Amino acid sequence: MSGLDRPEALLSEQQLRDRVCALGRQITEDYAGKAPLLIGILKGAAMFMVDLIRVIDLPLQIDFMAVSSYGAATESSGVVRILKDLDTAIEGRDVMLIEDVIDSGLTIAYVLDMLRRRRPASLKVCALLVKDKAAAAGLKADYVGFTIPDKFVVGYGLDHAEKYRNLPYVGVLES
Ligand code: IMP
Numbered sequence: 001m002s003g004l005d006r007p008e009a010l011l012s013e014q015q016l017r018d019r020v021c022a023l024g025r026q027i028t029e030d031y032a033g034k035a036p037l038l039i040g041i042l043k044g045a046a047m048f049m050v051d052l053i054r055v056i057d058l059p060l061q062i063d064f065m066a067v068s069s070y071g072a073a074t075e076s077s078g079v080v081r082i083l084k085d086l087d088t089a090i091e092g093r094d095v096m097l098i099e100d101v102i103d104s105g106l107t108i109a110y111v112l113d114m115l116r117r118r119r120p121a122s123l124k125v126c127a128l129l130v131k132d133k134a135a136a137a138g139l140k141a142d143y144v145g146f147t148i149p150d151k152f153v154v155g156y157g158l159d160h161a162e163k164y165r166n167l168p169y170v171g172v173l174e175s
């Protein structure tokens with residue numbers, strides 16, 4: 001058994017670090033005087049989330065949700081299931097969803113709709129990656145790390161069949 005294979009890089013470790021720092025500064029400014037609740041969507045957003053919160057200078061709190069993903073397929077099934085709900089009540093809170101990638105936008109739309117009904121004071125989305133087709137369809141996150149081509153990417157938390165999450169950069173998976 002040898003090491004993890006290395007898909008071709010789309011975003012380097014340095015690019016990710018720089019962009020995450022910039023997002024952290026922006027969020028710190030925009031939420032000055034507030035104590036937002038950042039909600040990471042497991043498992044893909046975990047690595048982004050832990051890097052991001054380290055560069056946000058606010059008295060924030062974190063929580064996590066798990067929703068069903070594609071399993072081993074690379075196409076969205078259109079079915080979103082809640083596997084783990086929040087531990088925290090969000091009514092009256094400034095909530096920010098942290099997502100790894102917006103592809104079809106189905107997942108985020110479903111989660112936003114569900115959380116909106118719990119009456120947070122505000123509800124925003126911070127996505128590390130937004131694919132071109134989502135951007136073209138008018139699906140916009142409030143904070144976006146990178147807009148990327150419509151390719152299947154792995155690494156920096158993103159997986160294919162649970163593999164590659166520990167890759168320190170974002171690479172393109174050959175189909
Ligand atoms: P959407 O519902 O089509 O927007 O897909 C969102 C979810 O699908 C993400 O949270 C990921 O878990 C997964 N996903 C979509 N595109 C990719 C990709 O290129 N690589 C890895 N996971 C992806």
Ligand code: MG
Binds near residue numbers: 041044045069100
């Ligand atoms: Mg995800």
